[in-house]
Structure formats: C-alpha cells, structure tokens
C-alpha cells in the first residue's frame with residue numbers, strides 16, 4: 001500500500017504535471033506521464049518515478065513547480081500541426097486495425113464534468129448549436145450526443161485531417177446517430193468553421209456553445225512569428241466572434257490557471273463575461289494550493 005509520503009508526491013505530481021507536461025512536451029512519452037494525461041493521475045506514480053519525471057529533490061521541494069508557474073510558455077512540438085498530424089495518423093491506423101478510439105485527453109472525468117456543466121447550463125431542450133474547437137477523436141461530442149443533444153446540431157473542427165477522419169470513422173462505427181455529428185478540417189486561428197444549415201444565415205456567428213478541451217493549451221505552445229506575435233493571442237477574440245449573443249464558451253486547460261483564463265478570455269477585446277467554473281481536484285504543496293485542471297465558462301452578453 002502507498003505510504004502517505006508517496007500519495008502526497010502523487011497528488012503534487014498530478015497537479016504539477018497538469019501545469020507543466022504540455023509545456024515541456026512530455027505528454028507524448030510513455031510511462032507515468034502518459035498515464036496521467038490519458039486517464040487522470042490517480043497516485044499511480046511511485047516516488048522514484050515522480051522524482052525522475054518531475055525533478056523533485058531529496059527534500060521534496062520541486063523546482064519544476066516553479067518553472068510551471070512561469071507566465072511564458074516555452075514553445076514545444078505540441079504547438080505544431082506536424083505533431084498532431086503524426087498523433088492522429090497513428091491513432092487513425094490503430095482505429096482501423098484494432099478499433100482503438102485513441103486518447104481521452106484529461107481523462108473520462110473531464111468529459112463527465114464538462115457534460116454535467118453543459119446539461120445544467122445549456123440544456124438539450126434549447127437545441128443549441130455546439131462547436132468543439134480542436135475536437136480530436138470526437139470523444140467529448142459523442143458523449144454529448146449520448147446525453148441527449150441533437151447530433152446534427154453538433155460540429156467538431158480540427159486542423160489535423162486525420163483527426164477529422166478518425167472522429168468520422170468512430171462516429172460511423174457506433175451504430176447510432178453519431179455519424180450525424182459533423183466533423184470538418186479547419187484551422188481555427190485562420191478560418192471560421194462553416195455554420196450548420198439552420199444557422200447559415202448567421203454567418204460565422206453561429207454557435208450557442210463553444211467547447212475547448214486542451215486545444216488552447218496546444219495553441220499556446222506554438223512559436224512566436226517573426227515580429228514576436230504569438231498565434232494563440234488571436235484565439236480569445238475569435239472565440240467571441242463565433243459565439244451567438246447569449247452563447248457560452250467552456251474551456252478546460254492543463255496549462256493555465258483559472259485566473260489566467262479569466263484574464264485572457266473576459267476582457268474589453270472579447271466582451272465575454274465570466275460565467276462559472278468547474279471544480280477539479282485540488283492539491284496543496286509548500287503552502288500553496290492549486291488545481292489539476294482549470295475550467296472556466298464564459299458568457300457573451302445579449
């Protein structure tokens with residue numbers, strides 16, 4: 001059985017990894033780090049692994065923690081399209097060969113919590129148009145369909161063609177109405193997704209609910225351009241642009257705190273307002289406390 005020390009390290013490790021693994025580009029690796037990202041870290045890491053991966057020193061202090069609290073995210077391969085093309089090329093092959101639907105980013109728990117928030121705040125009775133930006137294998141959107149949302153009111157976009165192929169293939173394999181969920185290739189930082197038929201007249205301002213699970217995290221790891229501009233800087237404004245008045249934006253992140261998300265998405269440039277947050281497990285270490293993931297919902301005033 002794990003000792004309290006090991007459990008303590010595990011809790012800290014989970015939180016620290018939530019704030020640092022993407023920044024360091026470690027989540028593509030094997031072992032405990034990958035375990036955490038796939039399924040939510042549940043004290044599966046032993047002390048030795050935690051020390052090796054996170055740089056805990058002998059007295060239990062963790063310099064990686066300080067690194068992860070820095071405001072500037074170092075660019076990494078996770079901020080490149082090539083990385084995601086490679087990921088989804090492999091996942092598509094795996095699905096075709098052995099039926100593996102691929103990664104559940106941030107674990108099943110994150111999907112459950114997002115769906116619960118949506119059911120409470122944007123009920124299916126309103127028949128909302130729903131967009132996920134960076135929809136990967138579509139797992140969040142399939143969960144919404146299972147929760148009673150109309151599949152042909154749901155759309156996922158991703159800039160990786162193989163992610164879109166994978167999501168479509170998974171949808172078709174389910175044998176229910178999941179194949180009616182629309183998946184399309186779109187680089188959200190440079191193009192707007194096509195509206196669903198019923199909302200076509202609204203142009204790009206077509207969505208009652210926009211979702212992000214790990215996509216802004218990935219965008220934030222891209223390199224700055226030649227004039228020092230970061231591509232992800234445009235993201236909050238673009239989210240606000242596609243939301244209908246009265247619409248909501250819900251984001252789950254492992255790289256930003258709730259305060260950082262609020263600052264980036266609710267400001268004069270976006271005109272979005274803070275709505276609510278989803279509580280994720282907390283940790284405390286060295287007198288500070290934090291969350292494994294951050295999730296904040298925003299509202300566009302009517």
Ligand SMILES: C[S@@+](CC[C@H](N)C(=O)[O-])C[C@H]1O[C@@H](n2cnc3c(N)ncnc32)[C@H](O)[C@@H]1O
Pocket residue numbers: 084103104105133134135136137138139140157158159160163186187188189212213214215218219
């Ligand atoms: C961490 S994965 C999360 C995938 C999915 N949301 C999930 O939870 O399974 C990040 C996703 O964002 C996508 N992505 C990154 N930048 C993007 C962009 N500019 N436009 C559209 N998709 C993007 C990647 O291809 C990848 O599918």
